[in-house]
Amino acid sequence: xxxxxxxxxxxxxxxxxxxxxxxxxxxxxxxxxxxxxxxxxxxxxxxxxxxxxxxxxxxxxxxxxxxxxxxxxxxxxxxxxxxxxxxxxxxxxxxxxxxxxxxxxxxxxxxxxxxxxxxxxxxxxxxxxxxxxxxxxxxxxxxxxxxxxxxxxxxxxxxxxxxxxxxxxxxxxxxxxxxxxxxxxxxxxxxxxxxxxxxxxxxxxxxxxxxxxxxxxxxxxxxxxxxxxxxxxxxxxxxxxxxxxxxxxxxxxxxxxxxxxxxxxxxxxxxxxxxxxxxxxxxxxxxxxxxxxxxxxxxxxxxxxxxxxxxxxxxxxxxxxxxxxxxxxxxxxxxxxxxxxxxxxxxxxxxxxxxxxxxxxxxxxxxxxxxxxxxxxxxxxxxxxxxxxxxxxxxxxxxxxxxxxxxxxxxx
Numbered sequence: 001x002x003x004x005x006x007x008x009x010x011x012x013x014x015x016x017x018x019x020x021x022x023x024x025x026x027x028x029x030x031x032x033x034x035x036x037x038x039x040x041x042x043x044x045x046x047x048x049x050x051x052x053x054x055x056x057x058x059x060x061x062x063x064x065x066x067x068x069x070x071x072x073x074x075x076x077x078x079x080x081x082x083x084x085x086x087x088x089x090x091x092x093x094x095x096x097x098x099x100x101x102x103x104x105x106x107x108x109x110x111x112x113x114x115x116x117x118x119x120x121x122x123x124x125x126x127x128x129x130x131x132x133x134x135x136x137x138x139x140x141x142x143x144x145x146x147x148x149x150x151x152x153x154x155x156x157x158x159x160x161x162x163x164x165x166x167x168x169x170x171x172x173x174x175x176x177x178x179x180x181x182x183x184x185x186x187x188x189x190x191x192x193x194x195x196x197x198x199x200x201x202x203x204x205x206x207x208x209x210x211x212x213x214x215x216x217x218x219x220x221x222x223x224x225x226x227x228x229x230x231x232x233x234x235x236x237x238x239x240x241x242x243x244x245x246x247x248x249x250x251x252x253x254x255x256x257x258x259x260x261x262x263x264x265x266x267x268x269x270x271x272x273x274x275x276x277x278x279x280x281x282x283x284x285x286x287x288x289x290x291x292x293x294x295x296x297x298x299x300x301x302x303x304x305x306x307x308x309x310x311x312x313x314x315x316x317x318x319x320x321x322x323x324x325x326x327x328x329x330x331x332x333x334x335x336x337x338x339x340x341x342x343x344x345x346x347x348x349x350x351x352x353x354x355x356x357x358x359x360x361x362x363x364x365x366x367x368x369x370x371x372x373x374x375x376x377x378x379x380x381x382x383x384x385x386x387x388x389x390x391x392x393x394x395x396x397x398x399x400x401x402x403x404x405x406x407x408x409x410x411x412x
Contacts (some may be wrong), residue, residue, distance in 0.1 A: 004319055007310075008326035011303070028290075029295035036284035037339025038346070039387065040337045043280040044377055045347050047273040049370035054270050055198040055236060056064040057365060058263050059121075059206060061131035063102075063230030065243055066262070067206045070255045077121070078105040078215070078227025081256065085224055090128055092231065094249045097242055102128045105215040105227030109176045109188075111208075113164055120160065122174065124212035130232065134196060134209070141168045141194035143204045144211075151211045155194040157204035168192055174208075176218055186218045200365045203265075285385055288335070289392035296328050308401060317401040324400065328385075335380055344378075347371050 069080040079169050092098040105124045110117050131143045134155070144153035156166065166172060170194060176186040190210060198204055216225065233242050240260055247256045260267045300307070303324075310320055350356055354368040361367040 004322040005326055006108045008323045008330070011327055012293070012330055023393040025298045026295045026331060029291040030331055030338070032291035033288040033332060033335025033385070033389070034342065036288040037336055037381075038343040040281050040284050040381055040385070041343035041347060041378070043277050043338070044381065045371040045373055046192060046369055047277045048374070048377070049372040050366065051270045052372050053366050053370040054200070054266065055259075056133075057137075057198045057203070058266060059232070059236070059259055060137065061198065061200075061203050062234040062262065064184050064236065064239060064259055065231040065246060066132050066228050067231065067246070067250055068228035068257070070253065077108050078219075079217065081105075081221050081225035082229075083224055084166045084226050086229075086251070088250060089229065092249075094245070095242070095245045097234050097238060098231060098246070100130050100232040102126075102130060102230050102232075103212070103226040103228075103231055104129070105212055105219075105221075107176055107218065109174045109208075111160070111164060111172055111174050112173065116164055118160060118164055120174070120208050121206050122154075122176075122215065123207050123209050123226075124215040126211060126212040133232075137196040137198045139195055139197045141192070144193050144209075146213070150213045150217075152188070152190050154190040154191055154208050154210040155196055156208045158197040159201070160208070161195050163193070168195060186396040188214060188218075189275050196275035199361060199367060201362060202263075223276065227372050248260065249291065281381075282288055285388045288385070291327060292332060292389050292393055296324060297399070298395055299324050299327065300324060300396065300399055301303055315349050321397045324397055325390070326392060329390060332386055332389045332393075336386065339383065340378070344373070347373055 066080075068078075069082050088094060089101055089103070092101050105128055107122050108119070108126070110119050125146065127145075127147050129146070135143065138155075139158060140371050141155075144155065145149060152171075160166065164172070171189055171191050174188050174190060176188065179183060190208070194205075212226065213223075215221075215227070216223065219225075231246060233239065235242075239260065243256055243258050248257065305322055311317075349372065350369065351371050356369045357367055358364045358369060
């Protein structure tokens, strides 16, 4: 048996140890690590959860990447058409990691009622459109199907429905402009078959999803002309690499744009959470480490006589340091255990029941505080905290080398 580990185990298991002067200080040290771990778990889980939720909402209505014509147009409207007859459509087989590709087009319009009006962007989609991403945000009605025959069914947001006083099944008129202001604008009547609520204002106050054929007719495009392609990937973390691969496998006349480039302000905002999380982790580890250093110092001072006797019997400074470091490692592990237990219990409760909500949902794009629980960051966080605290504990253990056996045995 390991000699140092055996002594450390006897110290930890002794009744005198649990009722000694150092006991309250040791409990405070364990509590500091426990609280620190709880705070760090919550900070990481909520930070990642919010980033993931916002990304999902933006991607659901725009795809991970878009492929369109090179032009200087920065608006949401599709002015320059591209052909749907591409080698990469309807299956992007030349690039591994592409989940789905769909053809869409957009056009500005104004919804007009007897008492009000609202500017919108009609997003035209076809039979290849993957409604799976929108399904999650559907709060009323159903999702339409567009199978060749011109359909007037549309899906609008609850934001627009509330502002204009619409409900499921209502019909409304929308006016679309032509190239020349002298021409009579297009008028289309749509029927509301579904209402969604993404909680993302940039989408909810703008987009109405309808049949692509309407835009093709108004723009005098053929059935093979569209505004752009939306590409969905299997792994968001590979966005930059996948954009390069997709660009290399599309014609030189077509441009590719990532969702991060299109919504750069939103993605810059959610990246700030990473900096905040790193700051919280650093502070919590330092606080926990300082408390453990204090606990170890008190423990060493309390065991000064024992240290002197062990030195007199021939134990080396390194051997005695190992005993106390084993002891400290046990206390750190104890704090980590309770921190993980309480922290993960709180996160699971929030994930399942949504107990905590944002006071201002519009500011954070979600109403319930989202959490993301991942085994990878939990393991890394525990290992990082343990190693950081252990390295910090090496400093006070140096005191053991300064203790004289003769003075230590006489110490009271």
